[in-house]
Amino acid sequence: MEAATTRAVSAGVELHGVSKTFRDGRRAVQVLKDIQFTAEPGEFVSVIGPSGCGKSTLFKLVAGLERADTGTTEIAGKAVEPGDHPVAYMPQKDLLLPWRSVIRNVTMPLEIGGLGKSEAIERARKLFPIFGLEGFEDAYPFTLSGGMRQRAALMRTVIQERPLMLLDEPFGALDSLTRTEMQEFLLDVWDRFGHTIVFITHDIREAIYLSDTIYVMTARPARVRMKISVDLPRPRNIDVITAPRFTELEAELLHALREENRQQEATI
Amino acid sequence: MSVISNIRARSASGVATADGAAAEVEWVPSWSERRREAMVYLPGLLLPIAILVVWQLYVSAANVSPTVLPTPIRIVTQLYEQREIAWINTAQTLEEMAVGFVLSVIVALLIAFVMDNLRWVRNALYPTLIASQTIPVIAIAPLMIIWFGFGLLPKVLLIVLVTFFPIVVALLDGFAATEREAMDLLRTMGSSRLQTFRLVRFPGALPNFFTGLRISATYAVLAAIFAEYVGAYHGLGIWMSQSKSSFRTDLVFGAIGICALISIALFALIAIASRFVMPWHYAARRKG
Ligand SMILES: Nc1ncnc2c1ncn2[C@@H]1O[C@H](COP(=O)(O)OP(=O)(O)OP(=O)(O)O)[C@@H](O)[C@H]1O
Ligand SMILES: [Mg+2]
Numbered sequence: 001m002e003a004a005t006t007r008a009v010s011a012g013v014e015l016h017g018v019s020k021t022f023r024d025g026r027r028a029v030q031v032l033k034d035i036q037f038t039a040e041p042g043e044f045v046s047v048i049g050p051s052g053c054g055k056s057t058l059f060k061l062v063a064g065l066e067r068a069d070t071g072t073t074e075i076a077g078k079a080v081e082p083g084d085h086p087v088a089y090m091p092q093k094d095l096l097l098p099w100r101s102v103i104r105n106v107t108m109p110l111e112i113g114g115l116g117k118s119e120a121i122e123r124a125r126k127l128f129p130i131f132g133l134e135g136f137e138d139a140y141p142f143t144l145s146g147g148m149r150q151r152a153a154l155m156r157t158v159i160q161e162r163p164l165m166l167l168d169e170p171f172g173a174l175d176s177l178t179r180t181e182m183q184e185f186l187l188d189v190w191d192r193f194g195h196t197i198v199f200i201t202h203d204i205r206e207a208i209y210l211s212d213t214i215y216v217m218t219a220r221p222a223r224v225r226m227k228i229s230v231d232l233p234r235p236r237n238i239d240v241i242t243a244p245r246f247t248e249l250e251a252e253l254l255h256a257l258r259e260e261n262r263q264q265e266a267t268i
Numbered sequence: 269m270s271v272i273s274n275i276r277a278r279s280a281s282g283v284a285t286a287d288g289a290a291a292e293v294e295w296v297p298s299w300s301e302r303r304r305e306a307m308v309y310l311p312g313l314l315l316p317i318a319i320l321v322v323w324q325l326y327v328s329a330a331n332v333s334p335t336v337l338p339t340p341i342r343i344v345t346q347l348y349e350q351r352e353i354a355w356i357n358t359a360q361t362l363e364e365m366a367v368g369f370v371l372s373v374i375v376a377l378l379i380a381f382v383m384d385n386l387r388w389v390r391n392a393l394y395p396t397l398i399a400s401q402t403i404p405v406i407a408i409a410p411l412m413i414i415w416f417g418f419g420l421l422p423k424v425l426l427i428v429l430v431t432f433f434p435i436v437v438a439l440l441d442g443f444a445a446t447e448r449e450a451m452d453l454l455r456t457m458g459s460s461r462l463q464t465f466r467l468v469r470f471p472g473a474l475p476n477f478f479t480g481l482r483i484s485a486t487y488a489v490l491a492a493i494f495a496e497y498v499g500a501y502h503g504l505g506i507w508m509s510q511s512k513s514s515f516r517t518d519l520v521f522g523a524i525g526i527c528a529l530i531s532i533a534l535f536a537l538i539a540i541a542s543r544f545v546m547p548w549h550y551a552a553r554r555k556g
Contacts, residue, residue, distance in 0.1 A: 065452045085458040095450050099471045099548045108467065109457040142552040160457070 010042040011076035011163035018071035033221040046207035049217030088162035094153040096141035103137040146173040219264035338518035347522035360502035368427025376435035413499035423495040430491040431484035438480025442473025478542040
């Protein structure tokens with residue numbers, strides 16, 4: 001595959017003292033509080049935290065969809081300007097458009113970028129076997145299973161070849177076997193393209209298996225509770241989950257998350 | 269007949285049952301399937317037939333004068349005898365409706381597009397549009413004749429006035445129902461406002477658009493008849509008025525029957541168009 005051999009320029013991302021409060025009507029909800037966050041160029045960083053703590057909001061700030069109240073957000077060393085699109089964003093919902101075939105959903109970002117339709121389709125076609133969606137190019141999204149939909153959405157993200165990918169729980173709807181396959185696949189893609197990946201998940205093992213660095217967020221308002229470097233050698237395969245170091249990290253993360261979840265329940 | 273034999277594999281793409289093994293499957297209805305489908309339309313046909321039968325029997329039995337209430341059979345035979353005049357008038361009404369309705373759809377699409385994209389236009393225009401809908405057709409139709417004469421123009425204007433509003437409202441509702449997340453996603457892809465409108469807001473509003481179109485279709489027939497009734501050279505409306513004045517009640521009913529057929533045909537046309545424009549919508553609905 002030609003596209004896979006060209007390494008995209010990777011871009012780091014850096015957040016300093018970022019806070020965000022949502023106001024609707026009289027109610028104000030502080031979601032992010034003084035976030036310090038770094039992903040080095042080419043790094044795979046996971047973010048885990050209690051449900052509703054503000055992980056998706058963090059992504060929206062980086063993608064330029066929301067504005068922080070305080071602090072700075074820099075991608076590749078410079079503040080994000082309006083009109084910049086250094087980020088390929090995969091939202092939590094797959095948001096496949098029901099009136100477009102799967103392949104036309106995948107080519108949409110390319111067409112928006114000004115690439116001709118036939119050229120875009122040609123490029124997308126090469127990705128379908130890799131994502132296990134060969135034969136479904138012309139199907140409507142409603143005919144796909146949940147897992148297939150997520151793979152299509154991931155394909156729509158990868159095809160953009162942006163230096164930074166933000167993946168919001170991309171494998172949430174997958175069964176464990178497909179999930180394992182997709183994790184291996186993502187590592188493979190990451191290896192080939194070399195972009196920076198920031199990845200939200202609720203799955204501790206998934207985070208350890210995939211990441212260089214893991215951020216654990218506190219209950220809302222989200223702060224960084226801890227930052228862990230995953231010092232497991234690469235390339236990793238799925239056997240790594242039996243390594244003693246893996247179990248150690250897992251216990252540490254589980255402990256931290258349990259405490260945050262308890263905190264969260266106490267505030268509700 | 270087995271279910272399997274109803275499914276004909278076509279090409280290696282499209283709907284499939286299992287992950288990986290893809291085969292487009294086409295549903296070929298069996299005879300029992302077709303019969304069940306026909307049964308859906310049967311009550312809709314039976315009711316008017318029953319009404320006509322009762323009507324025929326009552327009028328013959330009670331010996332009602334044809335100028336008061338003609339029998340259905342008399343209406344049809346008289347209509348057939350007057351078929352040339354009937355056709356001239358029907359053609360005139362059809363022309364007005366075709367021009368008026370197409371113009372109305374174009375106007376509605378333009379207004380809805382501008383209102384969706386420019387907030388100040390939306391705010392400025394909405395009250396006036398609503399007010400325009402409270403103008404009674406009874407009052408405005410004769411004025412139209414005074415201003416624009418007996419020709420095509422006043423009819424077309426009246427049809428547009430009466431029919432564009434439901435389409436505009438349906439479109440605006442459809443645009444507004446677009447998922448915010450979908451628009452956000454497109455923004456991260458570098459989509460301009462216009463691109464987002466074309467790719468997400470407009471296609472998403474199509475089901476609403478066709479609902480608005482169906483509502484407007486019934487108004488279109490009424491508006492055309494009304495506009496003609498108050499002044500025209502030809503058309504079903506003026507023909508009704510003339511027939512009534514010459515005590516040809518049978519022809520009045522004949523014209524009414526033609527209007528009903530036009531309405532049904534217009535509905536069918538819109539249904540066909542919507543299936544053609546939004547195959548995905550109906551495919552997803554069939555799946556349930
Ligand atoms: N636009 C908004 N207006 C008001 N409140 C919002 C808005 N977006 C998010 N919130 C609130 O911010 C909080 C964090 O939301 P967010 O979606 O970032 O959480 P999350 O960590 O991604 O949760 P999950 O793990 O369930 O996906 C929630 O309480 C949510 O209600
Ligand atoms: Mg979320």
